[in-house]
Amino acid sequence: MRGLRLARTLLQEILRGRRRRPLPRLHARRYDKGRARHGTGKGKGGEDMKEQLRACILKGIEGCFADGTLTSGVFPAISVEKPAHAEHGDFATNVAMQMAKQERKAPRAVAEVLVKKLAEASDLIESVEIAGPGFINFFIKDAAWRKILSDIDRAGDQYGKSRVGAGKKVQVEFVSANPTGPLHIGHGRGAATGDAVASLLCAAGFNVQREYYINDAGNQMNTLGLSGLLRYKELLGEKIDFPENCYQGDYIKDIARDAITKHGDRFLNTPQEEGVAFFAKMGGDLILKGIDQDLQDFGIRFDNWFSEQSLFDEGKVPTAIAEMQEKGHIYEQDGALWFKTTEFGDDKDRVVVRSNGVTTYFASDIAYHRDKFARGFDWVIDVWGADHHGYVPRLKSVVQGLGRKADDLGIILVQLVSLLRDGQPVAMSTRSGEFVTLKEVVDEVGCDAARFFFLMRRSDSQLDFDLELAKRQSNDNPVYYVQYAHARIRSIFETAKERGVAPCFDNVRLELLQTADDMSLIKKLSLYPEILEGAAVNFEPHRITYYLQDLAGEFHSFYNKSRVITPEEPELTQARLFLLHCVAITLKNALTVLGISAPERM
RNA sequence: GCGCCUGUAGCUCAGUUGGAUAGAGCAACGGCCUUCUAAGCCGUAGGUCAGAGGUUCGAACCCUCUCAGGCGUGCCA
Incomplete structure (x- = not known):
């Protein structure tokens, strides 16, 4: 019933006015890089340079130990970073500062001995400087930077992808809204996020499956059935006092109308249970079909739709409970069965x-997650509405009860969306109890703009979605800003063609790229692989939207x-x-991983 | 009450997992189209990173406390 809760809270938000503070961030595991080795990757950009520098620094330290200019014999962890300011070089390391204590020397003194050993190294380094409290700054030769362009060209649509995932099986479960009503805008953000995270993990070398969990068991389906039956009777002339806890939306009337066309008035005279069961089934199927359609129109396809009811039909719920009971995680008290989640830190x-x-519902979740791991996934990721954060310890307990590590389950909490129009909150039609649906938003602003907006912020930070801004064709609108960059490049190639200039990249004289703008563009391109990898393992697609705006x-x-x-x-x-060919490749790759198109023309 | 979490420019948000002088977009102000798309660019201004201590070469980031705010806390789904 995740979806409904999300919806309710959304309504509360809207009635109450905009929320000030974002919801908590707890949850998502950070991926342990130690688990998987770096593969060779495909076009590694600046990562490759960092690795070379690390090796070079390591050799330098070894040299110092060998000739006695450094004496501790202790190797620090060698970190190479990109300094915030260009004057500080292309890369910098803090090893001298880290070694200062053990060497019993001032950081700058350590740096000086070390730099002497580095000077002789590599066709990568233009110059080395000691700066500030003891940083060693590296300036990379322009020629080395330019070579990255050839890597990008060669990698093409593979540029930026890595193999940190090492082919491990990951499942991302997202949306999973109840089949009791259409998807609303809050689901849209979850959908965009889940889909993007799945794509990111795929690009990071994981073997990814997208799954939708259908909550088709339990009370809400009865409520749906009852809602349908009552509307049906109402349409056939009976006086009905429609209960408040039934689903109020007009789509229920559509279902009732549909039933009348197909089945006439036969449910007027059948027992109530039969009618409820019929409308639950029929309504659920119809709504689910609509959800699937809305998602497809949003560019999302699931590899698997998993029915909660199937867990019962196949006896998996009792089996899971029995297993947990056997392992001593479940006990009986006051006539009920309890899971000992406190054993794993729950309240x-x-x-x-x-x-x-x-x-x-928790019982289903136990069986469901047990089933996920039984299907062979190394890593299981759930995308939830943030109002479910209280359930994190519970599910983590289950995973541990199953004998897995708590981190084998990753949980992404997606915050609520406030819909605005020109800065003003969009009023919901409280009369019908309906929210702005995903379909309405996508129809109005388009799939690309909707996706970009949903992914513009960290998922656990609350999001303002301004419909007018998303449609605007100006530099206020980040979507167009980024897409325009791609279209502009394509347009330059069109112009080249018209003027009889045929692009020929066989023997490009890269050394002619010399201006500051040429170089900073190249350096920006080189960042993409590590941005992509960081976005993937941290479940943070917004890093890609920021990078795109930066590159554009x-x-x-x-x-x-x-x-x-x-x-x-x-x-x-x-x-x-x-x-520019390389810029276009990178823009397109980054847009694609977010599920956004890279237009040829605008 | 207890638990989890948040506080960065007027607004909306980033901040490379502890690095150097805290960034971007809006909004404000001033410039740039006879030249490959002005859906664009350049410049100016804007800050006690809620506050106070602590840890160390170094803190927006880690620890403690205070203040402000949010969410969660069913034999519901």
């Missing part, structure tokens, strides 16, 4: 089977200063075309 134990014999900005700036097609300099033209 209190949780009921699995009520004293009336009916299982709780770099390109637009380049565009305004640098002429690409210059008839009098055909070789420079080719070099710049090659550069």
Whole structure:
């Protein structure tokens, strides 16, 4: 019933006015890089340089130990970072500061001995400096930077992908809204996030499956059936006092109308249970079909739709409970069965089977997650509405009860969306109890804009979604800003073609790329692989939207200063075309991983 | 009450997992189209990173406390 709760809270939000503070961030595990080794990757950009520098520094320290200029014999962890300011070089290391204590020398003194050993190294380094409290700053040769362009060209749509995932099986379960009503805007954010995380993990070398969990068992289906039956009777002329706890939306009337067309008035005279059962089934099927359609229109397809009811039909709920009982995680008290979640740090134990014999939703979740792992997934990720954060310890307990590590389950909490129009909250039609649906939003602003907006913020930070802004065709609108960069590049290639300049990248004279704008564009491109990997293992697609805006900005700036097609300099033209070809590849790869198109023309 | 969490520019948010002078977009102000898409670019201004201690070479980030705010806390789903 996750979806409904999300919806209710959304309504509360809207009635109460905008929420001030974002919901808590707890949950998502950080991926332990130690679990998987770096593969060779495909076009590693700046990562490759960092590794070379690390090796070089290591050799330098070894040299110092060998000739006695450094004496401790203790190797620090060698970290190489990109400094915040360009004056501090392309990369920097803090090893001298880390070694200072053990060497009993000032950090800068350590740096000085070390730098002497580094000077002789590598065709990568232009110069080395000691700066600030003891940083060693590296300036990379332009030629080395330019070589990255060839890597990007060679990798093409593979540029940025890595193999940290090492083919491990991961399942991402998301949306999972009840089949009791259409998807609303809150589900949209969960959908965009889940889908993007799945794509990111795929790009990071995991073997990913997307799954939708259908809550088709339990009370809400009866409520749906009853709602349908009552509307049906109402439409056939009976006087009905429609209960408040039934589903109020107009889509229920559509279902009732549909039933009348197909089955006439036969449910007027059948027993209530039969009618309820019929409308539960029929309504559920119809709504689920609509959900699937809305998701497809949003560019999302699931590999698997998993029915909660099937857990019961196949006896998996009792089996799971029995297993947990055997392992001593479940006990009986007051006529009910309890899971000992406190054993794993939860506040209190949780009921699995009520004293009336009916299982709780939690029981289904135990069976469901047991089943996920039984299907061979190394890593299981749930995407939830953030109002479910209280359930995290419970599910983590289950996973541990199953004999897995708590971190084998990753939970992404997605915060609520406030819908705005020109800065003003969008009023919901409280009369019908309906929310703005995902379909309405996608129809109005388009799939690309909707996706980008949903992914623009960290998922656990609350999101303002302004419909007018999302539609606006100006630089206020980040979606168009980014897509425009791609279209502009394609347009330059069109112009080149019209002017009889055929791009030829076989023997590009990269050394002609010399301006500050050429170089900073190249350096920005080199960042993509590590941004992608970081976004993947941290479940943070927003890092990609920020990177895209950054890269697009770099390109637009380049565009305004640098002429690409210059008839009098055909070789420079080719070099710049090659550069932009690589920018287009990177823009497109990053957009694609978020499920957003890279238009040829705008 | 207890538990989890949040506080960064007027607004909306980033901040590379502890690095150097805290960034971006809006909003405000001033410039740039006879030249490949102005859906664009350049510049100016804006800060006690809620507050106070602590840890260390170094803190927006880690620890403690205070203040403010949010969410959770069913034999519901």
